[in-house]
Amino acid sequence: MLTPPAALEALLFASGEPLPKKQLAKLLDISPEQLQVVTEALDHSLVGRGLALIETPDELELRTSPEAADIVKSLRENELARDLGKGSLETLAVIAYQTGATRSEIDWVRGVNSSASLRTLLMRGLIEGKEDESDKRRIRYSLTPEALAHLGLSRAEELPRAAELQIATREALEEREADVPAA
Numbered sequence: 001m002l003t004p005p006a007a008l009e010a011l012l013f014a015s016g017e018p019l020p021k022k023q024l025a026k027l028l029d030i031s032p033e034q035l036q037v038v039t040e041a042l043d044h045s046l047v048g049r050g051l052a053l054i055e056t057p058d059e060l061e062l063r064t065s066p067e068a069a070d071i072v073k074s075l076r077e078n079e080l081a082r083d084l085g086k087g088s089l090e091t092l093a094v095i096a097y098q099t100g101a102t103r104s105e106i107d108w109v110r111g112v113n114s115s116a117s118l119r120t121l122l123m124r125g126l127i128e129g130k131e132d133e134s135d136k137r138r139i140r141y142s143l144t145p146e147a148l149a150h151l152g153l154s155r156a157e158e159l160p161r162a163a164e165l166q167i168a169t170r171e172a173l174e175e176r177e178a179d180v181p182a183a
Contacts, residue, residue: 012062
């Protein structure tokens, strides 16, 4: 069985984002006061390691330590220097030919989860995400000027068979939406 500090570390690592202290106390089945003691114990155990505990009045988050900044930076630079993989290129194509797409639309076209590809494209500045006007809960991804330059284009309309494929994609998505039962 995990110690409370180890359990807290596991929760923060698994989430990958800040978690509310109230939620953590509930998940660990401890009081807010006990959570503070567990937080201090975890923080102490992370000294000299590659991770650091970030604490705000309401949230906790696990991040790489400031001492690891140089090595993490070289990892990111290495990641950005690699060629785009097949999945990232497919994702970029879906976004380009649809003139913007949500993750669920991209996943549907590709038939696989596109989270990693979207992350890669976002990190490289090839796409940007904005709130979807038709559904504020979703993010709609679109090409950036850097993506067009990467593809050797000055505008998306210069893509091969762009108009034909955009129409076909829209029709397929409309059919999909018509087939999805209303909740």
